[in-house]
Amino acid sequence: MVRETILLHGHIVDSLLLPKVLDVILQFGGTFELAAIQIGKTRKDLSSARITVQADSAERLAQIINEVQAHGAVVEEETDCRCASAPRDGVFPEDFYATTHLSTEVRLSGRWVPVGGIEMDLGVRVDCDGPYVYQASTVPMAEVNQGDQIVVGHEGVRVVPYERPATLDVFGFMASPVSSERPHRHTIADIARRMDALRSASGKVLFAGGPAIVHGGGRDPLAWLIESGFIRVLFSGNALAAHDMEAHLYGTSLGFGLESGRTAHHGHEHHLRTINRVRAIGSIEEAVRSGVITTGIMAACVRRGVQIVMAGTIRDDGPLPGVITDSIKAQAAMRAAVPGVGLALLVASTLHAVATGNLLPASVPTVCVDINPAVPTKLADRGSFQAVSLVMDAASFLRELAAELGWKK
Amino acid sequence: MVRETILLHGHIVDSLLLPKVLDVILQFGGTFELAAIQIGKTRKDLSSARITVQADSAERLAQIINEVQAHGAVVEEETDCRCASAPRDGVFPEDFYATTHLSTEVRLSGRWVPVGGIEMDLGVRVDCDGPYVYQASTVPMAEVNQGDQIVVGHEGVRVVPYERPATLDVFGFMASPVSSERPHRHTIADIARRMDALRSASGKVLFAGGPAIVHGGGRDPLAWLIESGFIRVLFSGNALAAHDMEAHLYGTSLGFGLESGRTAHHGHEHHLRTINRVRAIGSIEEAVRSGVITTGIMAACVRRGVQIVMAGTIRDDGPLPGVITDSIKAQAAMRAAVPGVGLALLVASTLHAVATGNLLPASVPTVCVDINPAVPTKLADRGSFQAVSLVMDAASFLRELAAELGWKK
Amino acid sequence: MVRETILLHGHIVDSLLLPKVLDVILQFGGTFELAAIQIGKTRKDLSSARITVQADSAERLAQIINEVQAHGAVVEEETDCRCASAPRDGVFPEDFYATTHLSTEVRLSGRWVPVGGIEMDLGVRVDCDGPYVYQASTVPMAEVNQGDQIVVGHEGVRVVPYERPATLDVFGFMASPVSSERPHRHTIADIARRMDALRSASGKVLFAGGPAIVHGGGRDPLAWLIESGFIRVLFSGNALAAHDMEAHLYGTSLGFGLESGRTAHHGHEHHLRTINRVRAIGSIEEAVRSGVITTGIMAACVRRGVQIVMAGTIRDDGPLPGVITDSIKAQAAMRAAVPGVGLALLVASTLHAVATGNLLPASVPTVCVDINPAVPTKLADRGSFQAVSLVMDAASFLRELAAELGWKK
């Protein structure tokens, strides 16, 4: 029989942590004794528990400990984390620790050091800047260099379990099930309130969206939101930008007349001609500055200095100047734009929703809007469980959101 | 070799009729000669064609003739339609003619008599009101009486092929493919315009809808549309009415707070208590008149004298007083409400969309709104091909529609 | 300050009950003291907790007690339940207790009496069969008689919280999120295993399905499952039966050739002619016995003596003889068929899935199969949280299930 004592500390009642941890111990074949338990009297009070875990082999015990650490339990007898050298550029050591999107600390020379740039599915690199001066930060697999010190195993690593924020708006609730049979007005009102507050506080709202925004009629409200300073970062692909500017030049989106409601004559060529024209001019910025493109999403972004990351895909025509065709470089550009984001809106793009969801720490309030209920489910399956979901069409969402913030169509 | 001469007459260019008919002849193993063809010079001009059809057997020829009649071709050598007696109550004669939802005429004693009450999938009953005075009208299978004279076979029957209306709005176009990637603003604007015109002309708008309207937040705009006189007939089930009144009494829909955006305490009982309360009062009308229910869809219907048909299903709780639990009686009540309808809106209810679609003649402009693209497809599969489709959530649709007609939320 | 002591007893760790209850107390404004807690050492051991709840008003305390009772907490100072007379036929007393689909007991003269016929959203009627001899059973709103003694309030009522079964198959797990991105082979294998065991044990499998089963090509495997004795009860509408027999008579389903893969000539009339023919014969049973219908789902049901409940809806043609057109009577027939069901398969019918889900106690293992992920979500929204979900087309599901049980196509 081997044993180890673990500690739980935090809102362990509110978050159902204690019984989850006990359940895990039993599930993996261990037994426990509740050495001590202190439960807070209110939701705000912290609780703590000290639990002795017993198992019949060191291996099984290690497995249990690994597992409960994912719930925020820490081993009382703390040990430093272990590191190993990356064997080659772009390759982690075999047993590398893979991050979650929760705040994480690693123990180095007896001290808990926070891991910078937290994001899902990366490794943790430790740098020593001097005697006992350590830094730890995430590193994508493709960017690791041979010899980098990478954390391996689960010892000496602790994650701060996700605590739903104490706010009274939709972000303060557990993710409700994904359903179109829910009212979305109050959700949209809460999003609007938060956007308003972030604008006042010079906070940063990230918007990631697909071309259905333009096809469906959401171009005007989105342009207005950008023009009014509510959005500071835009993630998109080639298509959103192309159809937005097609709408300016031809009044169509994928050849379908946005006002006329009819397929236009030779309309399927419009986005090609749009892309070709902007390529001839050299850049979207120049197309806006020279007065060729004066309305819409891209024009608003250029005028307001919104940071744009356009990522290329294999279905692109053109693409437009400014589209980053290399997916690794595009990821890096998106990653660089994430710090400081206080709210993320992922609208009508499965690709951008999942890609952006992967990059965001759990602490960033996130909204996923799609007409297909499978998209938010997919996001949740991949670990972005904290997103608020709206099953509705992108254009209706944007019109209601903008109206809530003062847009008069 | 047998032959017969058929005539085509109408907008045969505009409607692609001629080649469809020729194609059908070839497809079913016949050959043809274009005996004469006159093609109009403009879209409004009528065209006509006289075609001699040849086949190697009388049977095959009959099959071809049957088939092309569905496209409006008439046999030059016209014969009267044939009738046979219904063998029993509720049973048609074996070879009964099954109606489409297109205007239809039957030839009786040498004269073409229009078939009254046209609707899909019914039989045609012929009544003789005196020497040479005939009436023909549709009859549902369940309502036929033994001995009724029912049209059999395809001879002496002609249908008027569907001609898309000459209007310049969305109803004047061929049904576009069902897609969420289309702008819906102009479609909604066209619907609004038509509703406005129908109200002015004392025309009749039929609204058939499901409870997702209330769940999703579409109750206020729908109530406003009714209160403002835009809707004259409401088809629904027990749930729409129950959740509408639950919203009045408890502020929830299926227990979910419409304003608070949270599941209410014991909320799942709210619709039961609502139903029980209205049952205790005796009727929805009385609940409104006595001041128990003062806001929402049902209150608006009662105040404006809107005709309500509520049909029961096996998933109902209660049900509410006024719900017609027998599906045959409910169908009959719906059927009785259809004449005079100038526009039908089928919103967020597969059951009501398909059931109502079955009852409407092709000439009634119809809009199908659902967040699931499979619903309009299903409607089309069952023959209601002329409907305009919107893939969006019901609440957003109703908010935009009402706003277009002057609603200030 | 008022206070009451509640008891929790059972697998409170495994089921996360304790912290849920504590959370609820805090959430509704109360405070608590853990008077005593005993936590089992293994998953099988029972745990118990004694908790003193305090609130600032009797009203608030009552609200908290009501709420925690839904989690299985019982008030230490037990009181009998209260009853009131139904004021009219078909109307419950105002404050009636509404059932969940969990096993429930009511306290009568100091003894806990189980409630018979448990089902969601009904009332509880108490009958006194002699001095201190009580019976309690659920009663639908429409079937209550004036003067019936109906339980009101939440006192003296306790529900047995749902415990996931201890089996090692899919039914032993918490409902996984609804997703098409999950392997379904093992789920289908587990269902098959259970069907096999139920057949051996003369248990009862209930199958509720829609016409897409026939349209999509699932008729043969379903007929085989019935013929092989795996299914004992069939819930359906008019359409499943009509298209099944259409397939026998014409080789089509909704006019689409099941083998040819093409729309048949005049195919849209086939189901009408089928219905008319069976109406002429008088019953489905007679159509099978007389040799008119010899293959397919209905033929198998008749031959194997499967209990069929066909419920009518407003979209029905005909309907077929045997269809119960009154929804209240159809519900009653479905309800009567439920006792003894050991597994329920709800396939490709939103209406039947929700309606059947409402009738089933939580203890019946339930599988919901639909190509639209919104259907299982809808089921869960309405409280049938324990169903296993498969997002796939009905025909593929039935083919794999039948193959697993020995079908050779």
Place this chain on the structure above:
Amino acid sequence: MVRETILLHGHIVDSLLLPKVLDVILQFGGTFELAAIQIGKTRKDLSSARITVQADSAERLAQIINEVQAHGAVVEEETDCRCASAPRDGVFPEDFYATTHLSTEVRLSGRWVPVGGIEMDLGVRVDCDGPYVYQASTVPMAEVNQGDQIVVGHEGVRVVPYERPATLDVFGFMASPVSSERPHRHTIADIARRMDALRSASGKVLFAGGPAIVHGGGRDPLAWLIESGFIRVLFSGNALAAHDMEAHLYGTSLGFGLESGRTAHHGHEHHLRTINRVRAIGSIEEAVRSGVITTGIMAACVRRGVQIVMAGTIRDDGPLPGVITDSIKAQAAMRAAVPGVGLALLVASTLHAVATGNLLPASVPTVCVDINPAVPTKLADRGSFQAVSLVMDAASFLRELAAELGWKK
């Protein structure tokens, strides 16, 4: 009044061409005279029509001519196509002709020259290899070089209208509406027959697929199809390959046990560890050859020499060695693999379905399989109208397809 004479030639009855062309003329404000018409007597006979078009301005006439050319009409007075120089690398001249995916010819020095490498949404480059020796071929916008001679306008360009193939299988029918309510067995049987024939004839089947194939349980049948020589080209992203190899190394897909049907312990890291391991080895080929990966899709591809194009996206982890992270280069690699493809299967990947659909000429029989009916609709919206659609889950499709070709699971 200006006039021009156009010629129609081909299966103009069968394809409804004639009336479409007449309709277009009227629609754009012209008038016509049918100068001559010859209609074939059978479906195989060719028909021809000579039509004089009149309009009130040269501009309007040009517009009409442009439009009817899309339907295959040619101007009797033929003129050569016009060319202009590309103004810069990567930029077409303003009025460039944008290709459809139909076979196209351009008229150069009086001779009709076929355009090589036909594909949607490209330009046409003309090369002069000597006096009167011309070549015309498509060129993507990004690959045009300054000074290239690019066809502009619509004169001197003719497209061969799509003729549905004369085969008797599903590919010989007009695209049926996208619906899950259709039997798919005969469609799958037809696909299987064609795959069998192509294998015998050393033809080329292209398979483009997403990771849901592995998640859902389609890995075994797909691996078998590849191993058996039925598939010669594979288009995928990083995820399909990663989860396929994860299934080999860990028995999971995205951490979900394919056999156990449960989420595995630390399962979400499995695909990361898989990718890292293959990166350490250096290539997928080497991972297979060295015996690390011996089962599944990638192993089968390596063993059978299947051509693999893996395209990167911003949602990738890693990525795996061999993934082309630059979307322009990935498109080029896909384009290079297309010639010779006799059948394309696009399964469970919106991105790959649309991207591959863009690259395929209309003459390549194409099947689109997705559980979401919006995906085939999207494909059709973008012009790939000739695809056969199956609304079902990928795993069921692959299991039935493989079983049809002899797979025993």
